[in-house]
Amino acid sequence: MTDNLTGAPELTITPGGSDSQTRLGTIARHRHWLVGGGIIAVITLLGLAVPYLVSSKFNMGLVLDGVILAFLALSIGFLARHLGLISLGHTAFFGGAAYTVGIGIGRWSMTPTVAFVVAVVVGTLLALIMGVLVVRSTGMTFLMLTLALGQALYQFSTQRIAIPWTGAHDGLQIDLSGGTFLGLTQKSMMNAALFWPVAWVLLMVCALWLWITGRSRFGTVLEGIRENEERMRFSGFNTDLPRLIAFVVSGCVASIGGALFALNAAYVSPELLSFTKAGDALTAAIVGGLGVLAGPIFGAIVYVLAQSRFNTSGNLHLYTGIALVLVLMFLPGGILGSLEKWVRGRLSRRRQATPPSTSEPSSPEDQS
Amino acid sequence: MTIFEGRGLSVRYGAVKALTNVDIALEPGLVHGVIGPNGAGKSTFIDGLSGRARVSSGVVTFNGEDITARSPRWRRRHGIARSFQRTSVFNSMTVRHQLEMVAERNGESDLASLVDTLGLAPVMDRVCSEIAYGTQRSVDLALALIGDPKVVLLDEPCAGLVQDESVRMLQHVRDICREREVAALLVEHDVEGVFRTCDRITVLNLGEVLASGEPAEVRSNPAVVQAYLGSAA
Ligand SMILES: Nc1ncnc2c1ncn2[C@@H]1O[C@H](COP(=O)(O)OP(=O)(O)O)[C@@H](O)[C@H]1O
Numbered sequence: 381m382t383d384n385l386t387g388a389p390e391l392t393i394t395p396g397g398s399d400s401q402t403r404l405g406t407i408a409r410h411r412h413w414l415v416g417g418g419i420i421a422v423i424t425l426l427g428l429a430v431p432y433l434v435s436s437k438f439n440m441g442l443v444l445d446g447v448i449l450a451f452l453a454l455s456i457g458f459l460a461r462h463l464g465l466i467s468l469g470h471t472a473f474f475g476g477a478a479y480t481v482g483i484g485i486g487r488w489s490m491t492p493t494v495a496f497v498v499a500v501v502v503g504t505l506l507a508l509i510m511g512v513l514v515v516r517s518t519g520m521t522f523l524m525l526t527l528a529l530g531q532a533l534y535q536f537s538t539q540r541i542a543i544p545w546t547g548a549h550d551g552l553q554i555d556l557s558g559g560t561f562l563g564l565t566q567k568s569m570m571n572a573a574l575f576w577p578v579a580w581v582l583l584m585v586c587a588l589w590l591w592i593t594g595r596s597r598f599g600t601v602l603e604g605i606r607e608n609e610e611r612m613r614f615s616g617f618n619t620d621l622p623r624l625i626a627f628v629v630s631g632c633v634a635s636i637g638g639a640l641f642a643l644n645a646a647y648v649s650p651e652l653l654s655f656t657k658a659g660d661a662l663t664a665a666i667v668g669g670l671g672v673l674a675g676p677i678f679g680a681i682v683y684v685l686a687q688s689r690f691n692t693s694g695n696l697h698l699y700t701g702i703a704l705v706l707v708l709m710f711l712p713g714g715i716l717g718s719l720e721k722w723v724r725g726r727l728s729r730r731r732q733a734t735p736p737s738t739s740e741p742s743s744p745e746d747q748s
Numbered sequence: 749m750t751i752f753e754g755r756g757l758s759v760r761y762g763a764v765k766a767l768t769n770v771d772i773a774l775e776p777g778l779v780h781g782v783i784g785p786n787g788a789g790k791s792t793f794i795d796g797l798s799g800r801a802r803v804s805s806g807v808v809t810f811n812g813e814d815i816t817a818r819s820p821r822w823r824r825r826h827g828i829a830r831s832f833q834r835t836s837v838f839n840s841m842t843v844r845h846q847l848e849m850v851a852e853r854n855g856e857s858d859l860a861s862l863v864d865t866l867g868l869a870p871v872m873d874r875v876c877s878e879i880a881y882g883t884q885r886s887v888d889l890a891l892a893l894i895g896d897p898k899v900v901l902l903d904e905p906c907a908g909l910v911q912d913e914s915v916r917m918l919q920h921v922r923d924i925c926r927e928r929e930v931a932a933l934l935v936e937h938d939v940e941g942v943f944r945t946c947d948r949i950t951v952l953n954l955g956e957v958l959a960s961g962e963p964a965e966v967r968s969n970p971a972v973v974q975a976y977l978g979s980a981a
């Protein structure tokens with residue numbers, strides 16, 4: 381490979397810097413890894429308490445649905461954030477993995493654990509195939525291509541020829557009695573409160589993975605490609621390969637969500653592959669905030685809870701539409717995005733209020 | 749000693765002949781100016797040399813090797829860098845981030861001195877979209893100069909700069925090329941600046957070479973005087 385995406389020696393440049401400055405720089409550089417990792421660890425632990433806080437079984441089921449949708453929202457949000465690409469084809473990996481669980485267990489008598497692993501591999505391979513076809517395109521073309529490919533898989537799943545495998549519109553019941561998944565029996569898998577820790581921890585692992593990816597040198601390269609692809613090429617970078625890698629990573633996260641869905645629901649249907657599913661995830665990601673890592677996760681949970689509320693009122697789409705318009709108008713950047721901006725604004729204002737105590741050798745002068 | 753050469757280069761956009769049969773030879777440490785009125789084909793020339801535009805005929809050689817079919821990435825990796833007429837930087841990134849990113853890729857050993865020379869030290873931690881336009885142009889130039897390229901093709905590095913900035917920019921280009929033994933091609937609007945800065949000059953008009961040679965030669969070339977320099981000469 382010609383690209384040194386990994387393993388390149390870190391280069392620290394401190395203009396006219398001394399040794400001690402370099403060391404301070406290194407600590408500052410590593411501090412955000414510790415802070416970010418710490419925050420994710422704490423949130424993971426706090427999240428484990430959710431089943432104890434949510435009393436009703438119904439609500440617990442909703443929150444779990446939200447977390448499973450969050451995998452899809454997180455994966456779509458990752459591409460949007462780092463490459464500025466909106467994919468409507470991620471349902472192929474989500475649904476593809478879910479179907480793999482169903483087919484693997486039903487046809488090939490895999491245990492749930494094996495089926496899960498195979499499903500994630502299959503979903504990721506689908507992402508690789510679709511990625512090869514779409515990563516050279518951008519913007520609207522990318523959106524349409526991913527939509528078309530995702531829909532193609534949806535259509536295929538409902539074809540006559542696929543019926544023995546997918547059950548077409550009837551879907552596929554999954555018999556989970558033949559084994560366990562991470563120690564969970566069939567009953568526990570289908571119990572939201574008991575399945576929760578597995579889904580939640582895996583979601584947090586994915587979030588951590590994506591966060592590290594985005595923060596690494598590789599993430600910087602992605603940002604460069606998003607900002608100015610041509611200049612990247614003329615600066616010696618391969619731009620297709622990093623995009624493909626990001627697409628596959630994101631597809632892998634969507635696959636994990638799909639496989640978990642199948643194990644929890646013990647049922648898969650073409651709806652998992654349809655673009656309305658992608659629409660749900662994208663809406664959730666936008667509502668939560670595409671610019672923040674946690675945005676799509678938060679958005680997905682809020683979205684599922686709100687949908688349930690709106691649904692009981694009998695005006696699901698009307699209320700969803702109104703809520704979306706309100707968020708877009710009053711909270712540009714999504715709920716968490718706006719929150720982050722507000723907090724940052726407060727912090728920087730406070731920092732400005734207190735006299736600067738730093739002794740930077742060359743304070744940035746005001747340019748213009 | 750020629751390191752980088754274009755021979756008989758032509759580029760066409762559909763029916764438009766943007767460049768016809770143009771030659772150039774660049775030597776280490778020398779700045780070769782390219783001037784010509786708007787639409788003369790100067791940017792197209794750089795596009796052809798850098799692999800951005802497909803040449804319909806002609807060859808580009810580097811150290812004697814035919815590289816006409818090589819990708820922009822290959823060229824950059826092998827020491828042929830370019831800048832763009834319209835500022836082409838990474839707006840959302842800090843200056844430091846983008847320079848380090850490109851430096852890491854291209855093995856720059858002494859980014860700090862390049863940063864100092866171009867006066868970018870004070871803005872290193874600012875987001876690029878928030879710094880002054882003139883400074884962005886310097887970042888653009890730095891992106892092309894990182895990693896000790898052997899050849900740089902600069903498309904109007906002074907575009908949009910005020911007189912002082914322009915003079916300083918041309919001085920930087922000249923100094924850095926001498927110091928680092930870079931073979932430079934400099935497209936520039938400001939004719940006087942080019943005559944001050946360059947060791948060789950090529951005048952393009954309607955995609956063809958009107959004159960080429962030492963500054964004094966070109967300045968006194970009757971065709972150039974008549975068609976382009978006019979009273980400025
Ligand atoms: N991408 C393009 N497609 C079609 N025509 C182009 C393109 N780029 C440049 N041209 C044409 O080629 C000619 C030369 O343009 P250019 O190289 O930009 O000139 P200069 O840089 O000297 O101002 C002009 O007539 C311009 O309209």
Ligand SMILES: [Mg+2]
Nearest residue numbers: 790791792833
């Ligand atoms: Mg031009």
